[in-house]
Amino acid sequence: MTDNCPAPFNMAAYVLAAGAxxxxxxxxxxxxxxxxxxxxxxxxxxxxxxxxxxxxxxxLPPGARVLLRLGNSVDFPLAYLGALAVGLVPVPTSTALTAPEITTMARALSPALVIAAEGVALPDHPAPVLTLNALRAMRDLPPCDYDMGPPDRAGYIVFTSGSGGRPRAVVHAHRAVWARRMMWGGWYGLRRDDRMMHAGAFNWTYTLGTGLMDPWAIGATALVCEPGAPLGLLMRRHDATIFAAVPGVYRQLLDRARMRALPRLRHGLSAGEKLPDSTRAAWNAATGTRIYEALGMSECSTYISGSPARPAPEGALGYPQAGRRVTVLNGDDGILAIHRSDPGLMLGYLGPDGAPHLPLQDDWFVTGDRVKQAPDGAITYLGRDDDMMNAGGFRVSPLEVEHALAAHPALDDLAVTDVEIRPGVWIIAAFYTAASAVDDAALMGFAAERLARYKQPRLYRHLPTLPRGANGKLSRRALRAQIKADDDRA
Known part of the structure; x- marks a missing residue:
């Protein structure tokens, strides 16, 4: 269990204190x-x-929002922590986002500044743009004083896809990083002498937290690979002791190379989507190490996990981390909820008035994750209680994808959902009605202009009608069944 966050507090000062x-x-x-x-x-x-x-x-005024449009380089954490250090509110975003997508986010955010690398899509917004060269020139300036203040003040903002189809700005307090200490023992088994390797990009919250902020906060070394680098080779060459990735990366490593024993690796970490048992078993057989899984969300990072100190029972995901304030609504088989007093819970979603608003049900934030809890507290994950899709660890709203594709002039009716193409591998599929089938390549090109790659459908299917119930409500379950039926006939 973590102690209360000290006050006054500054996230950047805390993250860098152990390294001093x-x-x-x-x-x-x-x-x-x-x-x-x-x-x-x-x-x-x-x-x-x-x-x-x-x-x-x-x-810039205190609390001004700084939109980060930076790639997988050290510039990203320097800008992120530099903004936090002086009381600004950084907003990390993926460089994969298109101009229309980042413009929508900027309108909701009203940033005072955009920091951007060359070639990255910029929003149609009046905020001034700080170039990468100008940012790098700041590194050698005299050191700033840390802006110390209440732990509950806004620290940073991340975007998540909401069930309503538009990205939602999640406002976190400075104290959120202190609350992450619950993961050190409850998931990571993290030590000062660790060398934590993460397979994701800096601008993803999973990498930013698990791959950078948490190792630095305990005084450990963070290892991050350039895109396309040979992960297995670098894991051995650079003596990684913990490896963190989404399940798809573990599958790719097992598929693309004959994984050998990793003598320095103690264990792996997995989050973002459900880890297939087959992947877990294959990794253990190939490397001799275990993978510990966690469930989380942008609104509260991870809060259910197995760990080296308390592995999850067979078939279960893990346990609530010590210090978390969670419950299962409607009995032991229901929806996970997080109490408003949980130290890692967001301040709220950014509202039209510029303030965060926290939606609650009797003091509980309802996650939408359906689970079953055993008498000993172990949690088994049963899936989402809504239509949210999972694309390589990113939660994506089907409504957002449908809205982007609906502008295609040849499509009459449209629906998207995620489908399992082989055990443990899910992709986004688009189903549509039209006078005649539209060329898949043309649809893919249309989507690429409007959606980040991880949101783009990988499969398109022309149907005479879309399956709907008596009340006219679309059945995404029937769409998934359509793919399974076609595969069975094949």
Whole structure:
């Protein structure tokens, strides 16, 4: 269980404090097929505080939102922590987002500044844009003072797809990073001497938290690979002790290469989507290490998990982490809910008035995750209680995808859902009615102009009608059954 967050508090100061005890230790290695970019804790903090000085000099008001449009380079965490250090509110976003997508987000966000790398889609918004060169020039400025304040003030914002079809801005307090200490023992088994490798991009909250902020907060080393780098080889070459990824990455590593024993690896971590038992077993057989799984969401990071200290029983996902305030509504077989007092729960969704609003049901935030709880507290995950899709660990609203594709002039009616194409592998599929079938390549090109790659359907199916009930409600379950029936006939 974590103690109460100290006050006053600043997220950036906290994340970098442990590293100050070992200033020459390597905090970050960005791994490439040949070589690595290395940053010591001393160099990291100097660059963060210099960046803070540069951002503060821009004259932005306290609490102003800074939209980050940066790739998988050290510039991302430097800008993120630099903004936090001086009381600004960074908003990490994926570089895969298209101009229409990021414009929609910017309208909801009203950022005071956009920090962008060259070639990344920018929003149609009047906020000034800080270039990468200008950002990098700030690193060598004198160090800023940390803006210390109430732990409950807004710290950062992330976007998540809501069931209503539009991305929702999730506002987190500075204290959210302190609450992540519950994961150190409840999921990671994290130690100061660990070398945590994460397979994701910096701008994904899973990488940002599990791959960077948490290792640094305990004084451990973070290893992040450049896109396309050979993960298995680099895991061995750079002595990773913990590996974190989504299930799809574990599958790819097992499929693409003959995984060998990893003598320094203690265990793996998995989150983002359900880990198939077959993948878990194959990884254990190939490497001799276990994978510990966690359930979480952008609104509260992870809160149910197995761990080296308390592995999940067979068939179960894990246990509520010590210090979490969660329950299962409607008995032991129902919907997970998080109490408003949970220290890691968001402040709320950003509302039209610019303030966060936390939707509650009798003091509980209802997650939409259907589970079954055993007498010993173990949680078995049964799936979502809504139509949200899972695309490689990203939750995607079918309504958002449908809205983007509905503009195609040849389509009369349209629906999307996720479908299982082989055990444990899910993709987004689009089903449509039209006077005649539309070329799949044309539909894929249309989607690529409007949606990030992870939101784009990988399968298109022309149907005479879409399945609807007597009340006219679309049946996504029937759409999934259509794919299964076609596969059985094949």
């Amino acid at each position: 005890l070992t200033p020459d230790k390597i905090a970050l290695e960005i791994l490439r097929a040949s070589g690595a970019e290395r940053w010591s804790f001393a160099r990291l903090e100097s660059a963060v505080r210099g960046t803070g000085t540069g951002l503060a000099a821009l004259g």
